[in-house]
Amino acid sequence: MTTPSRDDHVFLGRRRLRGSGRRAVLAPDLACGPAAAAAALALLRELEQADGAPRLVMGSIPFDPGTPARLVVPERVSREPWPDGPTGRPARGAAPAPADDPAYRAAVEQALDAIEAGTIRKVVLARAFDVRAAAPIDTEALLAAFAARTPTAYGFHIPLADGSVIVGASPELVADVEGLAVRSHPLAGTAARRADPAEDRAAREALLTSGKDHEEHAILVAGLASDVAPLVTDLHIPATPAIVEAGRLWHLGTRVSGRLRPGVTALDVAYAVHPTAAVCGVPAHEAASLVRALEPEERGAYAGLVGWMDSSGDGEWALALRCATVTGASARVHAGAGILAGSDPAAEHAETAAKLRTALDALADVTELSPAWLVGA
Numbered sequence: 342m343t344t345p346s347r348d349d350h351v352f353l354g355r356r357r358l359r360g361s362g363r364r365a366v367l368a369p370d371l372a373c374g375p376a377a378a379a380a381a382l383a384l385l386r387e388l389e390q391a392d393g394a395p396r397l398v399m400g401s402i403p404f405d406p407g408t409p410a411r412l413v414v415p416e417r418v419s420r421e422p423w424p425d426g427p428t429g430r431p432a433r434g435a436a437p438a439p440a441d442d443p444a445y446r447a448a449v450e451q452a453l454d455a456i457e458a459g460t461i462r463k464v465v466l467a468r469a470f471d472v473r474a475a476a477p478i479d480t481e482a483l484l485a486a487f488a489a490r491t492p493t494a495y496g497f498h499i500p501l502a503d504g505s506v507i508v509g510a511s512p513e514l515v516a517d518v519e520g521l522a523v524r525s526h527p528l529a530g531t532a533a534r535r536a537d538p539a540e541d542r543a544a545r546e547a548l549l550t551s552g553k554d555h556e557e558h559a560i561l562v563a564g565l566a567s568d569v570a571p572l573v574t575d576l577h578i579p580a581t582p583a584i585v586e587a588g589r590l591w592h593l594g595t596r597v598s599g600r601l602r603p604g605v606t607a608l609d610v611a612y613a614v615h616p617t618a619a620v621c622g623v624p625a626h627e628a629a630s631l632v633r634a635l636e637p638e639e640r641g642a643y644a645g646l647v648g649w650m651d652s653s654g655d656g657e658w659a660l661a662l663r664c665a666t667v668t669g670a671s672a673r674v675h676a677g678a679g680i681l682a683g684s685d686p687a688a689e690h691a692e693t694a695a696k697l698r699t700a701l702d703a704l705a706d707v708t709e710l711s712p713a714w715l716v717g718a
């Protein structure tokens with residue numbers, strides 16, 4: 342029985358993997374951009390030859406794929422039982438409400454100017470909120486809380502190079518490769534869920550008929566299809582998106598499936614499409630520049646990818662969303678929203694607040710929190 346540790350890598354997808362210890366780490370200079378996919382595969386094959394045992398790589402690819410990914414080959418890999426989350430237990434403290442963020446609304450206004458000027462069609466702008474606990478946050482308990490709150494999401498616990506741990510439950514699968522089969526589940530278009538069942542149904546219906554959300558979603562799916570096209574022999578994309586439940590939110594989602602050309606790996610697919618328009622925008626290069634210009638800090642691992650790959654190229658990579666980056670007793674939560682012509686800054690601010698609350702709720706399940714500014718952090 343493995344004792345869970347904050348140094349473990351956990352990814353709760355179809356294989357529910359926990360990686361413990363470190364057999365190797367892909368050198369940072371080999372872990373930048375799409376070449377990292379081949380470098381990771383070569384490392385796995387070399388280690389399997391040396392050790393005579395199957396190996397896989399787990400880790401995080403940052404939002405900016407040009408900065409080094411943290412890809413670790415664990416010493417041991419076990420199958421994670423269903424986490425024993427704090428379901429049914431009252432939260433230890435109420436989650437603090439995310440602070441009002443006038444700078445975010447101003448950034449949305451600036452993005453709308455760029456959209457009106459015609460340089461950009463869609464950009465996803467994010468904001469962050471910092472919270473503090475009285476004692477170091479138990480990241481394993483936090484993973485269990487995330488998994489209990491959103492059991493259908495991809496739970497993850499990924500240690501980062503700077504000693505922090507990114508923990509969350511992502512609703513969005515970017516690439517799942519099994520043999521030649523590839524699947525992706527892009528999400529874009531969001532409505533906050535309501536406590537009252539009738540209001541919740543109305544929010545769902547409004548999302549299903551919202552032209553703005555359908556356009557936002559169509560941009561994402563079209564970009565993904567064009568980025569993945571060189572890697573597949575066949576791609577199936579349903580004509581209309583479906584409603585997806587993700588904790589406090591409804592999303593529009595499309596289940597894409599296809600057949601890969603022989604030799605294409607899960608990391609090849611991940612790097613070919615990342616960052617998708619669910620976290621960046623269209624055109625991608627201009628949207629990424631606008632994100633850098635308008636957001637106050639680098640995103641780091643948030644809105645990057647988390648997952649695993651084995652030496653046959655099978656693997657799963659999900660977007661690092663609905664998560665917290667934990668450093669000792671501090672946690673930073675992020676959330677973004679897709680901006681396009683007609684977006685309302687106040688509505689996008691409210692949407693990011695609802696997304697931030699998913700992570701704040703899970704944090705409040707495991708510790709008492711205060712907004713960082715209250716304790717002068």
Ligand SMILES: C=C(O[C@H]1C=CC=C(C(=O)O)[C@@H]1O)C(=O)O
Pocket residue numbers: 465467513528529530531592618619620662663675676677678679696
């Ligand atoms: C960028 C985030 O969500 C993305 C995923 C689903 C729906 C989204 C939207 O409707 O804007 C976002 O593109 C986030 O949660 O921080």
